[in-house]
Amino acid sequence: MKAVFTLFLLIAGFSYLSAQSIESIKADRQNYIWGEGRGTTLKKADNEALAMLINQISTEVESNFTMLRNEQQQNGESVYSETVHSVVNTYSNASLKNTERIVVSNEPDAQVFRYIKRSEISKIFEARKQKILGFVSNGQMALNNLMIADALRYYYWALTLLRSHPDGNNISITAADGTQQLLATWLPFQIQNIMSSIESKVFRIEKLEGYTQVQLAISYLGKPVRNFDYSYWDGQNWSNIVSAKDGLGFADLPKATGDIAEVQLKAEYLFEGEAAVDNELRDVMEKIDPVPFKNAYFKTAAGGATTAPIQPEPLPEIAPVAGASLASYDASVKKLVTAINSGNYTSAQSLFTESGYTLFTQLVQYGKSRVLSSDNLQYIKFGDKTQCRALRMNFSFSNNTRSFVEDLVLNFDASGKICDLTLGLGQNAIQDILKQDAWSENVRLSLIDFMEHYKTAFALKRLDYVKSIFSDDALIITGWVTKVKPSAEYPYQNNQIVKYNRYTKEEYLKKLEMSFGSNEFINLKFNDNNIRKSGKGGEVYGIQIQQDYFSSSYGDSGYLFLLIDLNDSAQPVIHVRTWQPEKNPDGSIYGVENF
Numbered sequence: 001m002k003a004v005f006t007l008f009l010l011i012a013g014f015s016y017l018s019a020q021s022i023e024s025i026k027a028d029r030q031n032y033i034w035g036e037g038r039g040t041t042l043k044k045a046d047n048e049a050l051a052m053l054i055n056q057i058s059t060e061v062e063s064n065f066t067m068l069r070n071e072q073q074q075n076g077e078s079v080y081s082e083t084v085h086s087v088v089n090t091y092s093n094a095s096l097k098n099t100e101r102i103v104v105s106n107e108p109d110a111q112v113f114r115y116i117k118r119s120e121i122s123k124i125f126e127a128r129k130q131k132i133l134g135f136v137s138n139g140q141m142a143l144n145n146l147m148i149a150d151a152l153r154y155y156y157w158a159l160t161l162l163r164s165h166p167d168g169n170n171i172s173i174t175a176a177d178g179t180q181q182l183l184a185t186w187l188p189f190q191i192q193n194i195m196s197s198i199e200s201k202v203f204r205i206e207k208l209e210g211y212t213q214v215q216l217a218i219s220y221l222g223k224p225v226r227n228f229d230y231s232y233w234d235g236q237n238w239s240n241i242v243s244a245k246d247g248l249g250f251a252d253l254p255k256a257t258g259d260i261a262e263v264q265l266k267a268e269y270l271f272e273g274e275a276a277v278d279n280e281l282r283d284v285m286e287k288i289d290p291v292p293f294k295n296a297y298f299k300t301a302a303g304g305a306t307t308a309p310i311q312p313e314p315l316p317e318i319a320p321v322a323g324a325s326l327a328s329y330d331a332s333v334k335k336l337v338t339a340i341n342s343g344n345y346t347s348a349q350s351l352f353t354e355s356g357y358t359l360f361t362q363l364v365q366y367g368k369s370r371v372l373s374s375d376n377l378q379y380i381k382f383g384d385k386t387q388c389r390a391l392r393m394n395f396s397f398s399n400n401t402r403s404f405v406e407d408l409v410l411n412f413d414a415s416g417k418i419c420d421l422t423l424g425l426g427q428n429a430i431q432d433i434l435k436q437d438a439w440s441e442n443v444r445l446s447l448i449d450f451m452e453h454y455k456t457a458f459a460l461k462r463l464d465y466v467k468s469i470f471s472d473d474a475l476i477i478t479g480w481v482t483k484v485k486p487s488a489e490y491p492y493q494n495n496q497i498v499k500y501n502r503y504t505k506e507e508y509l510k511k512l513e514m515s516f517g518s519n520e521f522i523n524l525k526f527n528d529n530n531i532r533k534s535g536k537g538g539e540v541y542g543i544q545i546q547q548d549y550f551s552s553s554y555g556d557s558g559y560l561f562l563l564i565d566l567n568d569s570a571q572p573v574i575h576v577r578t579w580q581p582e583k584n585p586d587g588s589i590y591g592v593e594n595f
Helices: 002-027 043-064 067-071 079-088 120-124 126-144 148-161 181-198 281-285 325-344 345-351 352-363 429-433 441-457 464-470 505-518
Strands: 032-037 102-104 110-119 172-174 180-182 196-206 210-218 227-232 241-245 248-254 264-267 295-297 368-373 378-382 385-396 402-412 418-423 468-481 494-501 522-533 540-551 555-565 575-580
Touching: 002 032, 002 102, 002 110, 032 043, 032 120, 043 079, 043 102, 043 110, 043 120, 067 079, 067 148, 079 180, 110 120, 126 181, 148 181, 148 227, 148 281, 172 181, 172 555, 180 181, 181 196, 210 368, 227 248, 241 418, 248 368, 248 402, 264 540, 325 345, 325 368, 325 385, 325 402, 325 540, 345 352, 378 441, 385 505, 418 441, 429 441, 441 464, 441 522, 441 540, 441 555, 464 468, 468 505, 468 540, 494 505
Parallel strands: 241 402, 468 575
Antiparallel strands: 032 110, 102 110, 172 180, 196 210, 210 248, 227 241, 227 264, 241 248, 264 295, 368 385, 378 385, 385 402, 402 418, 468 494, 522 540, 540 555, 555 575
């Protein structure tokens, strides 16, 4: 009984101190902003307290949102205030959760009190500033690599978040020439300048059954783009988004009786589908109107293409392919192209081995497919096979809004049958591997072949293949961004760290099976390869690579590391796979040295 009475006194004392603290905070309006809420659950009460707090913070910082005010002058003060309030709400799922909280009473009559010092309000917005600067850095790197789709995506996302920052007009970067540039003017200029520097020319016209396909050579400052996303005007509507690759794009237009003089294109820069993976970015994009860019609309230049799409990088040939063998392979490829473009796939069945034809049927079912070009094919000897590279195709999907340009790689066995096929890497990824000239040709070709099989396994949802390439004791780590408990020094800052989950092979495959089953398509794009040979284990290599992941329901960008055992190049094995959404604070990612 004495213990119960003691506990009662402690609770009563705590309640008295809390009430005293709350009243003193309420009375000190010069230094504190606060909100309180009631509800049948703590969550409801807390949400009500946060809503009240957000409303007061909005009033406090409203005059600072000069970017939004300048944009919405014509809409009136009330609309501007509503917009600011909704924008400040986008911080509620992150920074505002770190404000101080006092639970006054528990359920079912829950009451919660939230407060923050006025002097600490600016710290709420610091994490968003860092994300803005991160997007700008990614955009600069992408532009340097002629990855125009990525450059526009990151620059526009940075601009979107900048508009949601109360100090957006004053955030700056150090430009390449060493000068300080305000992002409020620098970002729109960069986006417009990129769009103005894109040129598209008609590369080839094919009149097909029911429509005309126009192939486009797309360049930036006279150089073929590595990637570029756009839609085209078909005479009645804008098309689904097309992802051009290595300078090659296309437009499927209504059947034309005469020559096609021009095609109207619209550069994609919003990337709303990919933005869905970032809750903070998605919330902001839903709250504020998009920025229109007139330069996003442009027409193909007259006079035909002067800049052809990027041609395949010459691969080392361990043994030349020529003579009768080359003629036989050419005849098979020609027959295959006819079968794909006519949709009469069974007419090509005799070209394949049984397993090869199974893969082929899976590939043509990956999406509506067509061969864009069979020019400049390359044949190389690779082990006991002969590879035919650079058969350029497009894939589109009926239930989604995206089409891809991809390279198809065919593998012929000793009897001249197609025994295997993959989707090829981009030319920049291939070049990153080829430049490692200290390694043997076989190792470099094996690495290219492995990454192409890895990419294709995800596209065709080949869980069996993924299972076969992971060792039974593989180390599989996946990272995600989370929030840390605020420190005493920075109690309100939106502190982000990357946490990691470790999976067994079985756990990882189970997650992958669910992903495969829920998506109509999965497309991987690799960039910025860094490959190192491990100092132990013979032919063991670590690949650090930026991976863009697109699917019908999800998209993300991050950094992949694979530790690959090529001691038996016919049966490569992954011992380590890590994925992280962003680089470590020192700019590094997982690599050979960590394992």
